[in-house]
Amino acid sequence: MQCGSGSGVALMRPVSRRRLLQLGGATGLAGLASAGVAGRSNSDDLLQDHEGPDLEKYVQPLPILDERDPDDWVGIGQYHNLEITEFTQQLHPDLPETTLWGFDGQFPGPIIPGFRGLQLAVEVDNDGLPDEHLLSVDERIAGTTTANYPGHDDPVPEVRNSIHFHGLAVQAASDGQADMWVSPDGVTGPRRSRDVQVIPNQQPRLSTTYHDHTRAISRLNNYAGVVGPYLVRDGSERQLELPTxxxxxxxxxxxxxxxxxxxxxxxxxxxxxxxxxxxxxxxxxxxxxxxxxxxxxxxxxxxxxxxxxxxxxxxxxxxxxxxxxxxxxxxxxxxxxxxxxxxxxxxxxxxxxxxxxxxxxxxxxxxxxxxxxxxxxxxxxxxxxxxxxxxxxxxxxxxxxxxxxxxxxxxxxxxxxxxxxxIEFPTPERPDPADAVETREITMQMDMNEAPMFHTLNDRGPFDDVAIRPQLGSTETWELKNDTMQSHPIHLHLVRFWVEGRKDLGADEFQDPRPNERSGKDTVMVMPNQNVKLTVAFDDYAGTYPFHCHNLEHEDNAMMRPLEVVDEDSDE
Ligand SMILES: [Cu+2]
Missing domain, CATH: 2.60.40.420 (Cupredoxins -  blue copper proteins)
Structure with a gap:
């Protein structure tokens, strides 16, 4: 069932087997369709009561994050070897130390400073992490066990990491996608092909994060602390006379x-x-x-x-x-x-x-x-x-x-x-909507019939076949349509899109985007009952990349789809 505004729990009906197959693939059934905890309704499972310790506000100074020095220089760029470890950190003077996971033994991780045109090579080691996760892994989620992980017949260790540089145009193998994980013992996910990720930085300057993106547990890894800032500067920045x-x-x-x-x-x-x-x-x-x-x-x-x-x-x-x-x-x-x-x-x-x-x-x-x-x-x-x-x-x-x-x-x-x-800032690159050769519609669904409830894009899950194949070098129009009750921050890997406008579902005219959305973007908030129109240029690389909701609980549980940028001129 799709829960648009106006529908509710009382309208629930069973999910058909066909629909589950669409969502999870045959071997994904266990994760998506396993029964809820006996004696409790689905909605009870969702309710969580938690009252944490009372902590006084504004009793400690803001920590200033250091910029990380490269471990080496290789070829035309910097090499960073990042270790993910378990450590403790005091987050408030009146709170006992918190056990966390993260880069370089700190939360958040250090700033990795990049420079436009200067390549970044990153190798992430997680062999210092324990075999058991700091937080509870819910094995009802597809991609947590061999039985519910389509396309993966090997063991699925509880602790795994795949690190994504958010908003960067990189070759797919360096993209740190959900199935490119490695465990502390060196067990690898089905799509991992390299340990050193290469970030070319051939794109406008940006401020972003590097963070965990592992299949079905990215919400747990990020929450544990596996995230840090990545800042790419360029030569024009100094001339702007901004505070430095x-x-x-x-x-x-x-x-x-x-x-x-x-x-x-x-x-x-x-x-x-x-x-x-x-x-x-x-x-x-x-x-x-x-x-x-x-x-x-x-x-x-x-x-x-x-x-x-x-x-x-x-x-x-x-x-x-x-x-x-x-x-x-x-x-x-x-x-x-x-x-x-x-x-x-x-x-x-x-x-x-x-x-x-x-x-x-x-x-x-x-x-x-x-x-x-x-x-x-x-x-x-x-x-x-x-x-x-x-x-x-x-x-x-x-x-x-x-x-x-x-x-x-x-x-x-x-x-x-x-x-x-x-200050006269450089004009942002903007793909021309008149160049669009294809219009895609991306719809969003919330399914409350199963425990745990999950969200999807275009009624499909992350393990279903690729259905979107943009041509390398082409421009497309995407309309993101949200008839659920929540906002969804939709993220496309690889590209920088332009937000053309928003309108209520069913309305005629698109309204202008917010003034602070008028630049290249990789993540856009789609409000309930809203259609957000994007222009997307697939200029950089061919290959398979995900697009997904960046609410990590949604992302982990089915609200992610692959797209494949195809190069018809290629000999392969
Ligand atoms: Cu979402």
């Missing part, structure tokens, strides 16, 4: 929940949405940052499993509601067509970031010496309606209405950076 050095700060915003002993809290059984009750920024729960009264550039990344942030600033003074503008200059790739003011007098009131979207903003604190600003969150969870509209997905769904604080020092300082409103 200590005034160019990466902020990794990720929600997490904890038990009283400091352990990560995550439900043992699969839940279709998960929202943490604490905000972590660069691995610290509710930190503050002391800033000077001048401009800062913030690269904001959202690698939360399923939480959309809706960010604003609030002045903590009794006698002032004035706040500086957040001036957005990039949505991750290159720069926006025009900078976008976010704030009470701006083009947008709220900076919305769905999972794995990014925003680069400049905030000028010059007029506010001695004042304190709280970064507040105005996006309900699950986005956009919150739990009260759909209690079956409140798992857990607390209010998380604050993120971090900026405290502005009093002493006047020089600021050599320029006002971003006066």
């Amino acid at each position: 050095g200590e005034y160019d700060v990466t902020l990794v915003l990720a929600d997490r929940s904890f038990t009283d002993d400091g352990a990560l809290y995550y439900p043992d059984e699969f839940v279709p949405m998960f929202g943490g009750e604490k905000a972590t920024v660069n691995g610290a729960i509710w930190p503050y940052m002391e800033v000077e009264p001048r401009r800062y550039r913030f690269r904001i990344l959202n690698p939360s499993n399923g939480r959309t942030w809706g960010l604003r600033l609030r002045n903590e003074a009794d006698d002032s509601e004035e706040v500086p503008e957040m001036t957005q200059l990039s949505a991750g790739h290159g720069y926006l067509e025009d900078v976008v003011g976010v704030g009470p007098y701006g083009d947008l009131g709220t900076l919305l970031l769905s999972p794995f979207e990014r925003a680069e903003v400049v905030i000028d604190f010059a007029d506010f010496p001695g004042e304190t600003f709280t970064v507040t969150n105005h996006a309900l969870f699950p986005y956009p309606h919150g739990d009260h509209h759909n209690p079956n997905t409140s798992s857990p769904a607390p209010d998380l209405d604050e993120v971090m604080q900026f405290r502005v020092s009093r002493e006047r300082v020089d600021d050599p950076s320029r006002d971003p409103h006066e």
